[in-house]
Amino acid sequence: MAAPDEPLGLTVHTMPTPGPQDLRRRTVSGRIKMLLVLLACAAPVLASYFTYYVIRPEGRSNYGTLMQPTRGIPPQLTLLTLDGQRVDPASLRNQWLLVVVGNGACDEACMQRLYMQRQLRQMVGRERDRLDKVWLIVDEAPVSPELKAYLTGPEPVQTFRVPQAELTAWLQPATGQTLQDHLYVVDPMGEWMMRFPPQPEPAQVKRDLEKLLRASKFWDPAGR
Secondary structure, three states: OOOOOOOOOOOOOOOOOOOHHHHHHHHHHHHHHHHHHHHHHHHHHHHHHHHHHOOOOOOOOOOOEEEEEEEEOOOOOOEEOOOOOEEOHHHHOOOEEEEEEEOOOOOHHHHHHHHHHHHHHHHOHHHHHHEEEEEEEOOOOOOOHHHHHHHOOOOOOEEEEOOHHHHOOOOOOOOOOOHHHOEEEEOOOOEEEEEEOOOOOHHHHHHHHHHHHHHOOOOOOOOO
16 A cells, blocks of 8 residues: 655755854965966066076176165156146056256267167167157257157157156165166166166177067057
């Protein structure tokens, strides 16, 4: 004889309430995952700097002086275009910069540095689109129409007026030299990281620039 049908019963179980140990475990796990993501993002930059600063085969030397530690561009730095428009210093990031410092009148030595700046950018060949030219003017002297035409020509130079007192909080000349005596290199993160000596040898500067651009190629794309 068949057993009579019985009504289907459901048993409802309450979800376990996480205890302090469970919450602590989840918090630690979340932080570890966040750190791993940040490390993955920063790894290319760290690797290129490690390669350039630390792994140095015997006989290898830098012509320019490496800044250790590097110096980030001050967020409050006053940058003004030649027509007086304020520019955010952060806009200079995401590109390698070759910086010349000078007076608005720009004497012969200043013109030579600007010319060398242009030639060096050309000398790095296919990588030149990753290198911008910047001229920082530390006084109120007017810039001649001829020089303005050069600065805004086919290969323009980003030109800004900046108070010298503010600039010295970022860039610094070698002992016994002035700010105007050097060429300065700023990386795409806005960090001043190299200074070349007065009247530098172009071939030696080119070699350093090529090494920097090569070491950073896999994390620094061309253009802003």
